[in-house]
Amino acid sequence: MSAESHTVWGALRRDRGGIASLAVLALIALACLFGPMLSPHPYDRVFPDYVLTPASLAAHPTPSERDESVVTLAMRMHASVHLDMRSDGLVAVVTDDKPIDIRVLRALGRSGVLQPVDAPAVAGDGRRLEQPVTLKSEHFLFGTDANGRDLLTRVLIAGRLSLAVGVLASAVALGIGVVYGAIAGYLGGRTDALMMRAVDIIYALPFIFFVIVLVVLFGRTLVLIFVAIGAVEWLDMARIVRGQTLSLKRREYVLAAQALGASDRAILTRHIVPNMSGPIIAYLGLLVPRVILAESFLSFLGLGVQEPLTSWGILIADGARNVQSALHLLVFPALLLAITLIAATQLGEALRRAADAGRT
């Protein structure tokens, strides 16, 4: 770490807003990373009894959900079923006007709401079976989606991908931008004019169009998505780095290195680039939220990653389709995306303030 980036971190530590945003981001990242492992519901597990359940703190099944499931159960058993609350617990009573095959009780074990207790079924006169059961208890804090999957787990899993694309695509943009900008600024003259003219030209275009063409035409792999986004978001980085290089290359220590016969490459990598880490870090902070937004935009159009992978954009698109019947499908992913974007932007602003403070 160079002296410059040390001062940036030093100034950031005294910036309350910056620290708060950093904490929020860290919390979201940790939740996305470890939350799915801790969740009792895997992100791809389907609960057929709970489709489009709204978000709530209450335990499921609710009485109406329980009764609905019992009706489905009865249909599957081809017998009538009702639940009986006795002093020693819940009992599922199966009756029919024909003798009942005891094997129908297997359906009980496959039910989403009932759990057969480890006790033998009591057969009545062959037309009546009694099986002690307990009610399962599930919590869906964010509700479930149209396939009956836990939305909380899915939002967290999706966050992994959105955040990863945000970081990786920014890294791609950082790489291209720093190399391009440093070379243009250091060489100067006509090379610089030509290279920056090219940037101006590209800048004038709505380049998300090219990302779309790239992604549609070459398949929707994760690698391509972040490379494509990174490949169009490097322009600002190149401009900033070029400007910094122009001012740094006149400094005495660079002249000294040149006098000592250091190669251009060594001067750039050892003397110039490390000394502008402040502005680079600051801009990176503002780049990450833009990239996250670009990814969710692509995913929303159905051009992002494909099932079983998921991202916030995909969940939001899903929510937008079901907005009439289940608002929670849209609200929760959008909320998490919004919090992440605000926190990341605030952090970026704080980093910029810190970099400015470090320079003066």
Added chain:
Amino acid sequence: MLRLILTRLASAIPTLLAVVALSFLLMRLAPGGPFDAERALDPKILANLRRIYHLDLPLPAQFGYYLWSLLHGDLGPSTHWRDFSVNDLFAKALPISVQLGVEAIALALVVGITLGITGAVWRRGPAAFGVAALSTFGLAVPIFVVAPLLQVAFGLTLRWLPVGGWADGAPSHQILPVLTLALPQIAIVARLTQAAMRDALAAPHIRTLRAFGLPAWHINAHALRGALLPVLSYLGPAAAALLTGSIVVETIFGIPGIGRYFVDGALSRDYTLVMATVVIVGAMVVVFNLLVDIAYGLVDPRVRYD
């Protein structure tokens, strides 16, 4: 001034050429072709089809052919909607997209500038708070979230406005799409105006006006002229943002504009349609930037004599 226009024009042409070449190459590099189907076509038929669409020629010849017809205003036949030429498709779709975009930018300018000025003049007033809130909202809530929320609020719950569709441009069908497109732009324009206006109000020449004891509205009007420059230069990027946004808005609200053709065309490898979208969008952005540059030169003498 003429020099400015000419140099900008001179750089606009290679830009457009680069756009055409780049998108042409990208399309052809991609795997798959416009005549891929579940059931493979008879090779003879395929050869015929490829000949009709000039896909059998070597790549440079295809590119030359495309450029030549482009110069004649011919965007080529659509390979997906085979009864239509791309010109036909765009003749219907482009006016709709342009209308939406123009209305959105007009709304954004009127509301954004008003809000920005109010926020700068009364620093602790509700407008300044509104600008801050709107900026955060515009930043954090993308339009593909805003659009469905508006649909639920005004279309399904209140039932004031239709949820989607175009209905030949009936005004009630335009309100929600235009609002959705304009919201993020309002946020940006308001913030830009407010910041520039605050700077302008602190400038020496304004202080002099204050010292002369001019009325407040007169001082503000003087400050506004300088404060509008950043807004003016933002119009170029705004045009690009609106075009990108129109893809989402047209998809969500079911509007038959060019935004939808773009994604559909790319998915069905409709080379000419995608090319046409990129070329037209590129041309619109370039022309818009050119107009902004010229307007800038008219407003700011420093640019004119540079």
